[in-house]
Amino acid sequence: MAARRALKAVLVDLSGTxxxxxxxxxxxxxxxxxxxxxxxxVRFVTNTTKESKKDLLERLKKLEFDISEDEIFTSLTAxxxxxxQKQVRPMLLVDDRALPDFKGIQTSDPNAVVxxxxxxxxxxxxxxxxxxxxxxxxxxxAVHKARYYKRQDGLALGPGPFVTAxxxxxxxxxxxxxxxxxxxxxxxxxxxxxxxxEAIMIGDDCRDDVGGAQNVGMLGILVKTGKYxxxxxxxxxxxxxxxxDSFPHAVDHILQHLL
Amino acid sequence: xxxWGERLAGVRGVLLDxxxxxxxxxxxxxxxxAGSVEALARLKRxxxxxxxxxxxxxxxxxxxxxxxxxxxFDISEGxxxxxxxxxxxxxxxxxxxxxxxxxxxxRSEFDQIDTSNPNCVVIADAGEGFSYQNMNKAFxxxxxxxxxxxxxxxxxxxxxxxxxxxxxxxxxMKALEYACGIEAEVVGKPSPEFFKSALREMxxxxxQAIMIGDDIMGDVSxxxxxxxxxxxxxxxxxxxxxxxxxxGPGPGKDSRRPPGPRRGSQPSCVCCxxxxxxxx
Numbered sequence: 001m002a003a004r005r006a007l008k009a010v011l012v013d014l015s016g017t018x019x020x021x022x023x024x025x026x027x028x029x030x031x032x033x034x035x036x037x038x039x040x041x042v043r044f045v046t047n048t049t050k051e052s053k054k055d056l057l058e059r060l061k062k063l064e065f066d067i068s069e070d071e072i073f074t075s076l077t078a079x080x081x082x083x084x085q086k087q088v089r090p091m092l093l094v095d096d097r098a099l100p101d102f103k104g105i106q107t108s109d110p111n112a113v114v115x116x117x118x119x120x121x122x123x124x125x126x127x128x129x130x131x132x133x134x135x136x137x138x139x140x141x142a143v144h145k146a147r148y149y150k151r152q153d154g155l156a157l158g159p160g161p162f163v164t165a166x167x168x169x170x171x172x173x174x175x176x177x178x179x180x181x182x183x184x185x186x187x188x189x190x191x192x193x194x195x196x197x198e199a200i201m202i203g204d205d206c207r208d209d210v211g212g213a214q215n216v217g218m219l220g221i222l223v224k225t226g227k228y229x230x231x232x233x234x235x236x237x238x239x240x241x242x243x244x245d246s247f248p249h250a251v252d253h254i255l256q257h258l259l
Numbered sequence: 260x261x262x263w264g265e266r267l268a269g270v271r272g273v274l275l276d277x278x279x280x281x282x283x284x285x286x287x288x289x290x291x292x293a294g295s296v297e298a299l300a301r302l303k304r305x306x307x308x309x310x311x312x313x314x315x316x317x318x319x320x321x322x323x324x325x326x327x328x329x330x331x332f333d334i335s336e337g338x339x340x341x342x343x344x345x346x347x348x349x350x351x352x353x354x355x356x357x358x359x360x361x362x363x364x365x366r367s368e369f370d371q372i373d374t375s376n377p378n379c380v381v382i383a384d385a386g387e388g389f390s391y392q393n394m395n396k397a398f399x400x401x402x403x404x405x406x407x408x409x410x411x412x413x414x415x416x417x418x419x420x421x422x423x424x425x426x427x428x429x430x431x432m433k434a435l436e437y438a439c440g441i442e443a444e445v446v447g448k449p450s451p452e453f454f455k456s457a458l459r460e461m462x463x464x465x466x467q468a469i470m471i472g473d474d475i476m477g478d479v480s481x482x483x484x485x486x487x488x489x490x491x492x493x494x495x496x497x498x499x500x501x502x503x504x505x506x507g508p509g510p511g512k513d514s515r516r517p518p519g520p521r522r523g524s525q526p527s528c529v530c531c532x533x534x535x536x537x538x539x
Contacts, residue, residue: 120391124388125387131417131430135424147438148438155399156395160437161398168429168433169417169429169430
C-alpha cells in the first residue's frame with residue numbers, strides 16, 4: 001500500500017453516524033471528545049436540504065455533542081459556495097428552513113436555479129418558472145439527486161426526480177453539489193486546508209459517504225449504524241478502508257493506527 | 260416550385276398537429292395562429308384527405324373540438340386521433356386498471372375504464388394537476404407494484420400557450436421513470452402505432468401522407484420515421500435552434516427554408532405557417 005501522508009482531518013457524517021433521529025449513537029459524544037483532544041480537524045458533513053446549520057447545531061447540542069457551527073458543512077453550504085463562485089442570482093427552490101443558509105445572496109431577478117428537497121415548491125407554476133429560466137440559459141444547481149426518502153407514511157419523492165424533470169425539459173445538466181459528488185468533499189475540506197490524502201471520512205452510507213470520499217482520494221470508514229445493511233461494504237470498489245461497528249469504534253481505530 | 264412538386268409528389272393526405280400549428284392554447288380558449296383558419300378551409304376544399312393528429316391530453320376530444328370550432332376551425336371529433344382513446348384501448352386489451360395522473364378536463368375520456376385497485380399508472384398533461392402530492396401518489400402506486408407499468412400520453416417537453424412556454428408531460432414522465440427506475444410506454448406521437456392508426460383512419464399509406472407540426476422530435480422526426488414526409492412550422496413551440504445551421508429570410512407567409520439537421524431530424528421542409536398551397 002502506498003505511503004499516506006499524516007492524517008490531519010476527519011469528516012463525519014451526521015444522520016446515521018453520530019445520531020439516529022433524536023438518539024445519539026451510544027458512546028458517540030465521548031468518542032468525539034477523545035478525537036477533539038488530538039490535533040486533527042473535524043468537519044461534520046451532511047446532505048440535508050431542509051435544515052439550516054443552526055437547526056442542525058441545535059439538535060446536536062441537545063444530544064450533548066460539543067460542536068461549533070463553523071465545523072458543519074452541508075450540501076446547502078456547497079450550493080451557496082457555488083452560487084457565490086458563479087456570481088449568480090438564484091431562484092431558490094429550497095425548504096423555507098434552509099433559507100438562513102442563503103442569507104445575503106441576491107435572489108431578485110434570478111438568473112440561476114438552486115433546487116433541493118422542497119415539496120412546497122414543487123408545484124406546477126413554480127417548476128414552470130424555473131423551467132423558463134433554464135431554457136434561457138440559467139445554470140441549474142442541485143443540492144443532491146436522491147430519488148426518494150423514507151417518511152412516516154411511506155416513501156416520498158426526493159429532489160432527484162424533479163431535477164431530472166427540469167434537466168429533460170430544458171435540455172440541460174444540473175451541477176450536483178451534495179454527496180457523493182467530488183466537489184462536496186473538496187469543498188468540505190477547503191476550510192481545513194487539508195488535501196484529500198490527509199483526510200478520512202466516517203459514514204453509514206457506503207456509496208454516498210465512503211465511496212464518494214474514497215473517489216476523491218480520502219480514506220473511508222463505513223459504520224454499521226443508521227442505514228447500513230449487511231454486506232453494504234461489498235457494493236463499492238475499492239472496498240472501504242475499514243468497516244466497523246460504530247463511530248466510537250472508528251475513532252478508536254484512528255487514534256490507535258492513524259495518528 | 261419544381262423542386263417542391265417533386266418533394267411532395269404522391270401526397271394524398273395531410274396529418275395536422277393542433278397546438279402550435281392551428282392555435283396556441285391559453286386564457287379564454289387561446290388564439291388561432293394567423294392565417295390558420297383560412298389555410299385549413301383551403302385544405303379541406305382541396306382533394307387532400309385531412310386528419311388531425313394531436314397529443315392533446317388536458318382536454319377531451321369533445322372539449323378540444325368545441326373550442327377550436329368556436330375559434331372558426333372546420334374540425335369534428337371523428338377527424339381527430341388523440342392519445343386518451345388510444346390509451347383506453349390498450350388498457351382494455353391488457354387488463355390494466357390505472358391510477359390516473361391527469362387533468363380533470365380529460366377525465367371523461369376514461370369513464371369506461373375500471374380504476375379500482377390500480378395495477379398501473381397513466382400520466383398525461385396534468386398541468387396544474389402536477390402537484391407534489393399527486394406526483395407522490397403516482398410514485399407510491401408504482402413502487403407498490405411487482406410489475407410497475409407507466410403509460411404516458413405523449414412525452415413532449417413543453418408546448419406554447421399564449422402566456423409562454425409550459426412544461427408538458429415528458430419531464431414529469433422522466434421524473435417518475437427516474438424515481439422508480441423504470442421506463443414508460445408512450446402512447447401518442449412519436450410512437451409509430453399512433454401515426455399508423457391515424458393513417459389507417461385516413462385509408463392511406465405512409466408515403467402518401469405528410470405531417471405538419473411544430474415539434475421537431477414529436478411531430479416531424481416521429482412522422483418521418485414511419486415513412487411519411489413532414490413539414491416543420493416555425494410557430495408554436497418552434498425555436499430557432501430546432502433546425503440548426505439555418506440562415507435565411509425572416510418570417511413571412513411565403514418564406515421557406517431547406518431542411519437542416521438536428522439530432523438526426525431533417526424535416527422534408529420548413530416554413531413559417533400552414534401552407535396548403537404548397538401541398539397542392
